[in-house]
Amino acid sequence: MIFDVPLLLLAAGSEATAGTYVSLLVIGLGLLALLYVSIKAIEVDRRVIFLFIFLSVSVPILFPITFEEQATPVVKRAFDHIENLPEGSRVLLSFDFDPAMAPEVQPMADAIMRHALAKNHKVIFMSLWATGQGLLDQTMRRILPVEFPDKIDGRDYVSVGYTAGNEGVLNVIVSDFKKMFPSDVNSVPLDSIEIFEGVSSCRDLDLVVTFGGGKPGAKEWVLFVGDRASVPVAVGVAAVVAPQMYPYFPDQVVGILGGIKGAAEYESELIKQYPQFAERGTPGLVMMGPQTLAHVVIIAFIVFGNVAYFVGRRREMKR
Amino acid sequence: MKRSSIVILSAVVVLFLVSWILKGASFSGDDNPYLRGFLTTAAAFLTLAVFSFLYQDNPFYKFAEHLFVGVSAAYWMVLGFWQTLVRNLIPRLSSDLAAWFETPSKDISLWYIIPVIFGLLLLMRLSKSAGWISRWPLALIIGYTAGINFVGYMRSDFVNQIAATFVPLLVNWQGTGAFFSDFSLAIDGQFVMMLSNWVIFVGVMCGLIYFFFSKEHTGLFGSASRVGIWILMITFGASFGYTVMGRISLLVGRLTFLFRDWLELIG
Numbered sequence: 001m002i003f004d005v006p007l008l009l010l011a012a013g014s015e016a017t018a019g020t021y022v023s024l025l026v027i028g029l030g031l032l033a034l035l036y037v038s039i040k041a042i043e044v045d046r047r048v049i050f051l052f053i054f055l056s057v058s059v060p061i062l063f064p065i066t067f068e069e070q071a072t073p074v075v076k077r078a079f080d081h082i083e084n085l086p087e088g089s090r091v092l093l094s095f096d097f098d099p100a101m102a103p104e105v106q107p108m109a110d111a112i113m114r115h116a117l118a119k120n121h122k123v124i125f126m127s128l129w130a131t132g133q134g135l136l137d138q139t140m141r142r143i144l145p146v147e148f149p150d151k152i153d154g155r156d157y158v159s160v161g162y163t164a165g166n167e168g169v170l171n172v173i174v175s176d177f178k179k180m181f182p183s184d185v186n187s188v189p190l191d192s193i194e195i196f197e198g199v200s201s202c203r204d205l206d207l208v209v210t211f212g213g214g215k216p217g218a219k220e221w222v223l224f225v226g227d228r229a230s231v232p233v234a235v236g237v238a239a240v241v242a243p244q245m246y247p248y249f250p251d252q253v254v255g256i257l258g259g260i261k262g263a264a265e266y267e268s269e270l271i272k273q274y275p276q277f278a279e280r281g282t283p284g285l286v287m288m289g290p291q292t293l294a295h296v297v298i299i300a301f302i303v304f305g306n307v308a309y310f311v312g313r314r315r316e317m318k319r
Numbered sequence: 320m321k322r323s324s325i326v327i328l329s330a331v332v333v334l335f336l337v338s339w340i341l342k343g344a345s346f347s348g349d350d351n352p353y354l355r356g357f358l359t360t361a362a363a364f365l366t367l368a369v370f371s372f373l374y375q376d377n378p379f380y381k382f383a384e385h386l387f388v389g390v391s392a393a394y395w396m397v398l399g400f401w402q403t404l405v406r407n408l409i410p411r412l413s414s415d416l417a418a419w420f421e422t423p424s425k426d427i428s429l430w431y432i433i434p435v436i437f438g439l440l441l442l443m444r445l446s447k448s449a450g451w452i453s454r455w456p457l458a459l460i461i462g463y464t465a466g467i468n469f470v471g472y473m474r475s476d477f478v479n480q481i482a483a484t485f486v487p488l489l490v491n492w493q494g495t496g497a498f499f500s501d502f503s504l505a506i507d508g509q510f511v512m513m514l515s516n517w518v519i520f521v522g523v524m525c526g527l528i529y530f531f532f533s534k535e536h537t538g539l540f541g542s543a544s545r546v547g548i549w550i551l552m553i554t555f556g557a558s559f560g561y562t563v564m565g566r567i568s569l570l571v572g573r574l575t576f577l578f579r580d581w582l583e584l585i586g
Contacts, residue, residue, distance in 0.1 A: 047373065054574075061571065061574055103571060130402065164398075223474075226475075227479060240558075240561060243558040247483065251482070252475060259564045290567065291567055295563070295567070298563060
């Protein structure tokens with residue numbers, strides 16, 4: 001993220017409205033008042049902190065503030081991997097998440113799905129989570145007919161949906177895909193689907209991308225498929241899981257999209273190369289406004305807490 | 320019930336009904352506008368009920384919490400029945416039964432009786448006198464899981480992770496002169512790569528030393544141990560930062576729902 005001007009003026013480069021400035025002014029003045037209270041060592045009710053977090057998140061939602069993002073190497077490598085695969089490569093996208101994780105993970109799934117289809121890769125969709133199947137169906141219905149009307153089910157993409165078994169599914173599909181998924185979601189046998197010609201197991205895939213943040217998820221894909229079958233794995237994970245995935249980069253995973261920041265970086269890279277997707281919505285980039293302001297407020301409160309602590313300690317020592 | 324509680328509950332009910340009617344009217348183009356209006360309003364009120372805990376514990380929060388737990392449990396139970404029993408088990412045991420459940424039939428295999436028996440044994444846990452029987456299938460599950468995970472973890476989390484720690488401490492080293500003349504702080508530059516590899520090397524070594532308790536943490540060993548603590552603290556800090564980001568994302572998700580889908584304040 002590029003911070004080349006003070007935060008309160010950052011909105012100037014975006015679609016800032018009078019509402020943005022007024023709201024930022026209110027938050028800023030409120031924080032200054034709290035700093036004063038902290039210096040006076042007066043205890044602040046925790047609900048005041050919640051109120052500020054609410055304001056700092058809701059203001060950029062109501063009056064969008066956007067920032068420019070630059071893809072970091074962990075995200076850029078995932079992007080480059082999809083970009084550099086030859087057309088027609090088989091890419092598996094696994095929706096291993098639920099609605100609770102969707103605000104973070106769905107933007108990544110959208111961006112990578114768009115990217116893979118724009119590159120004319122053959123995309124296989126699946127889910128290790130029962131809740132992922134519904135989100136997968138919604139995503140396909142929302143994006144495919146509108147943005148890729150020329151793509152044909154079975155030839156350019158296919159959804160095999162969800163099957164029960166958690167890690168057990170991975171243990172099987174690493175050597176025999178059709179054993180776990182004999183047919184796609186429309187009960188069409190995989191043997192008769194063009195996209196599966198020459199694909200008998202995960203070993204025949206060119207890339208696996210898993211989206212999620214729970215179990216089974218990214219780690220299980222690395223353990224049971226990526227390393228075992230030497231298949232490149234890229235992961236788009238909820239922020240809480242991202243630190244656990246970093247040790248696997250770059251040898252065991254080709255790229256990591258960590259939380260909404262990872263999604264925003266990927267979207268930024270995507271719209272640089274494929275500007276047509278900028279009009280389709282960039283929820284990751286949009287969410288970075290509330291993220292940034294909320295983080296500034298949290299940092300301010302950490303500073304205030306320390307100020308209050310040291311002021312209090314000095315008073316104690318004087319006594 | 321206190322009078323103030325009755326007033327609050329009445330206000331919430333009235334607001335809910337007003338919102339339901341207004342949302343239903345706004346979905347007039349839909350097949351079933353008032354059902355959609357009800358679902359959106361219910362989702363919004365449940366979100367607000369959960370947020371109300373931030374003010375203080377209250378019956379609205381408790382209702383939302385209990386509803387969530389109940390619905391989740393029911394959802395997974397239904398899913399377990401249809402996905403595991405109906406889809407995976409029944410077609411293996413009886414083609415007639417599979418046809419009755421309208422699920423595609425598979426090759427009959429009576430071996431699938433064994434997991435059924437183990438499943439039933441697990442349910443013995445519900446009985447006080449026969450509860451001990453459930454330990455046998457449980458032991459099998461734990462043993463199977465440990466066994467099947469062992470190879471994966473050994474390869475990915477042990478061997479490959481140790482291999483990933485063996486990083487060159489002098490990346491593309493072509494001498495001091497070349498290093499300083501080509502000095503760059505670019506992310507893929509030699510200096511940053513070397514710094515990164517040194518951090519991995521020193522971090523792993525000092526982290527391991529901190530957890531080595533067979534020797535007293537004094538002198539050089541103690542200093543390395545303290546560096547190990549710092550490394551751990553920085554790691555925990557980074558994890559916490561990510562966690563905060565995740566929580567804020569979820570808050571953004573819910574507030575976006577409230578502002579866009581419910582209140583229609585944004586497009």
